[in-house]
Amino acid sequence: MDTHYIFLDVDGTLVTYENELPVSAVKAIKQAQKNGHKVYTVTGRSKAEMYEEILSIGFDGYIGGNGSYIESDDKVVSERTLTYDDCRKVVDWLNEKELEFYLESNDGLYGSKHFAEKAEKTIQIYAPRKGNTDSDMITVKDAFPDMIFSDELYRDKINKISFLLNNHDDYLEAREMFSEFKVGTWGGAGETALFGDVALSNIDKSTAISLLMKHINETGSKTIAFGDAKVDIPMLDHCQIGVAMGNGGPEIREMADYITDDVTEDGLYNAFKHFGLI
CATH class of the missing domain: 3.40.50.1000 (HAD superfamily/HAD-like)
Structure with missing residues (x-):
């Protein structure tokens, strides 16, 4: 064989x-x-x-x-990951836009200061798209049990940065702002955009x-x-x-x-x- x-x-x-x-x-x-x-x-x-x-x-x-x-x-x-300077650029823009986010790395998931609070409604929309029948009760901790909330959000070796979308314009602005990167969206089954993300291009x-x-x-x-x-x-x-x-x-x-x-x-x-x- x-x-x-x-x-x-x-x-x-x-x-x-x-x-x-x-x-x-x-x-x-x-x-x-x-x-x-x-x-x-x-x-x-x-x-x-x-x-x-x-x-x-x-x-x-x-x-x-x-x-x-x-x-x-x-x-x-x-x-191949985002550098410290790449991360800082994206994080500064997200903070300026007051968009909550988290950093995804092999070492851990690092959430912004108010991500757990601001993301709860989004997670409750996202959960049924992942098959969770108790979506009205789910919390960010349920969805991301190992997420670390830290003030240290300028980091290197970041695979991608995911952020909450308040509306589609947030994604369009991110795509324009970070044209050198790959800017996408995701949101569970059906792929409806709930989050945006930023990662290296050509990967x-x-x-x-x-x-x-x-x-x-x-x-x-x-x-x-x-x-x-x-x-x-x-x-x-x-x-x-x-x-x-x-x-x-x-x-x-x-x-x-x-x-x-x-x-x-x-x-x-x-x-x-x-x-x-x-």
């Missing part, structure tokens, strides 16, 4: 939008690895959000920050996969990617086979080579079986 290199988005693909990890997904990954395949996570999450339940599966590598950080066999392959999940495959000298090997959102489209397009989850948005399902079942309906397991990985 030829070795396949398998790249998995996390939210909405490996785990549900309420952070539930299907037993069938773990079974599929472990069986695929036993069959000689390599499995990597490719996610917007910084390592601080890769909780033990996920890491304990035992992946062959990890791509985080939507491509800014790459590990293979527990060794750092690449780390995405596909560029990270290219770097990883070059590092391990497997550029000609078979690759297959799984995702559910627009941010996953570059890696599905880049890999030889692109699989969209059934719960994915219309754009990724339209461009995918194959559409599997929802993450809650054993989508990963069924696709792994369909492609002969298990």
Whole structure:
């Protein structure tokens, strides 16, 4: 059996939008690895959000920050992050605009002074899009249990900075203000914009996969990617086979080579079986 290199988005693909990890997904990954395949996570999450339940599966590598950080066999392959000066520039603008935010790094999530208070309503809108049925009770601490609230918000090695959007104009202003960076939006299932984010430009999940495959000298090997959102489209397009989850948005399902079942309906397991990985 030829070795396949398998790249998995996390939210909405490996785990549900309420952070539930299907037993069938773990079974599929472990069986695929036993069959000689390599499995990597490719996610917007910084390592601080890769909780033990996920890491304990035992992946062959990890791509985080939507491509800014790459590990293979527990060794750092690449780390491209916002500098201290980049961070200060963005933080100063957000403070001037009175937009609450948090910094995402592999060391932790660092929230602005009033983020817990100001973000609560936004989180309660976001929560049902991640499948949480008690959305009217959820707090920022529930959503981000390990977030650190600190006055030290000028930092280096930041993967990205996410901030609350009061309206769409905030995103448009940020995109104009930080034209040298990649400015995006996110908001859970359906991808409605609730947050904006700022990260380095010219980095995405596909560029990270290219770097990883070059590092391990497997550029000609078979690759297959799984995702559910627009941010996953570059890696599905880049890999030889692109699989969209059934719960994915219309754009990724339209461009995918194959559409599997929802993450809650054993989508990963069924696709792994369909492609002969298990």
